[in-house]
Amino acid sequence: MESPSADDSGVSFSPLVYNNKVVNYTLMVTFISFLQVLLLIRQMEHSSTQYGAAKVSILMIGQQAIMDAYLCFLHLTGVTLRESLFNAFATAAFSKFVVVSIFEKRYLLAIWEANRPLSHELSVFYSRYYGILLGGLLLIYEFHHYLKTIFLLMSSFWVPQIITNVIRDSRKPLHPHYILGITVTRLAIPLYIFGCPNNFMRIEPDKRWCVCLTVFIGFQAVILLLQHYLGSRLFIPHQILPEKYCYCRRFDQDTRHAMDCVICMIAIDLSQGTNDCMVTPCDHFFHSGCLQRWMDIKLECPTCRRTLPPA
Incomplete structure (x- = not known):
């Protein structure tokens, strides 16, 4: 992120225009976080039983929780840009903090306990979660020049659930509304960063990359929906199935x-x-x-x- 100034192409924002762009962006993030909370509640109700929670991939939810934690950290750094933008970035960071700490972490614990009903070692869960979180931050800092590649790798959050469905032959582990809603809301921020011209971050738009990201996440969602309605192993040859x-x-x-x-x-x-x-x-x-x-x-x-x- 940068403070208001002219970029390499000579495009500059006045402080008022810059502030308006930031406020509009943070409002979008807050609204997206609210939608994700509603979708998570719907999914938690869909898998409210122990067997239902055990069918959900803990890697899938964990990857999304880590993504939201990184977004929370990112918006916290935004409060240092200008004092007048403190409330806007603080609101966006708080909305992501609520998603991670109250809902996603709670759901992660439910899935962890459903897969380990006789184990109460929560220290193992927390050590793995925060270890991956901190390790990922170090990797992102080290390879920040490959930000687009990192975004693509983190956008494969549906892949663990697809593989889990095939291995366990799970029957409808995710609600269709959750699949569609999370797919759309996860696309909003990266598409703004790399697709919006004259965005306040001054990152040059890359339409080809945005199309690739949309197709990549959309393809994962389509596979999950096909597994939901037609069976978890519909694309596996019957000859190799048990x-x-x-x-x-x-x-x-x-x-x-x-x-x-x-x-x-x-x-x-x-x-x-x-x-x-x-x-x-x-x-x-x-x-x-x-x-x-x-x-x-x-x-x-x-x-x-x-x-x-x-x-």
Whole structure:
């Protein structure tokens, strides 16, 4: 960041124009932070159970939390530009601080505890988080001449979730609104920095890089949405996938244990085949919708508590 003065192309801003640009930018950052808080709350409600939180990649949320922490530090340095801009940059920094410290860190802890239900070593969590945070700051300072490349690497925050979905065959770990909303809000600041002409930071616009960044993040979001609606492993050849249990398998009606679904306590109509019926490996019968909603909470049979394979 620079104070108001002429740049290499001779373009200069008056103090009033410069202040207006900074205020408009900080208002945009504050509004984006507010939207991200709403999206995080929506996602936390979507994965409110222990099993739901375990399906979310901790690397994905952690990478976004570290990005917001860096943005908080960046806006804190902005308060040194001019005394009249202190409130504007302080507001932007505070909004990012709220996102990181109250919501993203809380969600990180929930995911950490969901994946380690018997472990209470929070010191390990905090040491790793702050170690990566400080190490990343040193790397950014050392390689600050490659800022665009660093932005591209940090914009791959959806990749850990895509890989997690494939490995665990996770079923709808992220809410679609969260995927779309975070994708758009994460693009706003870098597109302003490298795409807005005559921005107050005096960084020369690079439209080609902005297009590459948009396509890169958008492509990740499209893959996540396809995994959400069509299955986590839709682009993996079936020949190399492990055999998966079929809950709609054929069954011998003489071997069924009960005619009632113990989830909703309504009789199961088996006369129309298996379209509205799912059979667990332990030969217990449930309505398809009932068992799918149950498995979104926990992977165990509602009747005998046996562990169930992913649907």
